Amino acid sequence: MSGHSKWHNIQAKKGKADAKRGKIFTKIGKEIAVAAKNGSSPESNAKLRDVIAKAKASNMPQDTITRAIKKGAGELEGVNFEELVYEGYGPAGVAVIVNTLTDNKNRSAANVRYIFDRNGGNLGANGCVSFMFQRKGQIVIEKKDGIDEDEVMMAALDAGAEDFNAEEEVFEIITSVEEFGTVREALEKSGYEFISAELTMIPDTLTTLNMEDAEKVQKLIDKLEDDEDVQDVYHNAEFPEEWEG
Structure with a gap:
């Protein structure tokens, strides 16, 4: 599993998340x-x-979290969302998985297809x-003064983590789905x-991109992530070391 993600890609993702914080929330x-539809108590709902x-x-305010829980539990008026997953290929044969939560699956399917078609994908x-x-579960911890690499690694592995990677500016911890919460x-x-701390899709192999293809793939990813129904976009692209997103 080691080496599947590079810090500059994590950094770029974090920067975009910061810039789009309202949409992320x-x-x-x-x-x-x-x-929360399966229970509004975090203690009993893993x-x-x-x-x-x-x-x-993601630094989401507690009152926003509470309001979302109440909507899901039916205490506040909300919308019923359906989870749909789309798969395809981007430029240079990059594998792409798109997770959506939508209240209109026809709109979601049409939009995702349109974005793939217009940005060199299928x-x-x-x-x-x-x-x-x-x-897998993925936990990313920023390297800071006072944080010892061996201590983080042992704490993670002792708790049940599968893998530990020390990247340029972060520690990345990989877990099974079952052990993610425990770790x-x-x-x-x-x-x-x-x-970040989330369940994600990690590719078994990567597709190495040149700068030209990297730009095309990033454009596809950005367009997908901008869609209101899209929750997550996973891919197996390996961007060039000099890539800044």
Whole structure:
């Protein structure tokens, strides 16, 4: 699993998240509302607990989190969202998975197809690329003075993490889906703060891009992420070292 993500890609993603914070909060709010349909208490609802952790890592205000939980639990008026997944190929044969939460699946399907078609991609059938990915938990901790690499690694592995990567400016911890919550909570109790903490799709192999293809792939990803129904975009692109997004 080592080496599947580079710090400059994580950094670029974080920068875009900071710039689009309002939109990020809207997307995470939808996830919280969907998770809360199975129970509004994080103590008894593991999925809700994990999404709340993702929200906190994104600095989402507590009152916004609470409001999203109440919408999902039916205490406030909300919208019923359906989760749909699309798969396809981007420029240079990059594998792409798009997760959506939508109240109009016809709109969602049409928009995603349009974005693929207009940006050098091809939308495929379900299963056409997902076999290239594994569902995993990913926790990213920024390297700071006073944080010892060996201590972070041992804390993560002792809690049940599968892999630990020390990147240029962050520590990346990979877990199974089942152990994600346990590892995250153990690191939280140890006082570590996260840049991100979420369930994600990690590619088994990467497609190396040149600068020209990197620009095309990034444009496709950006267009997909800008769509109101799209929650997450996963891909197996490996951007050039000099790529700044």
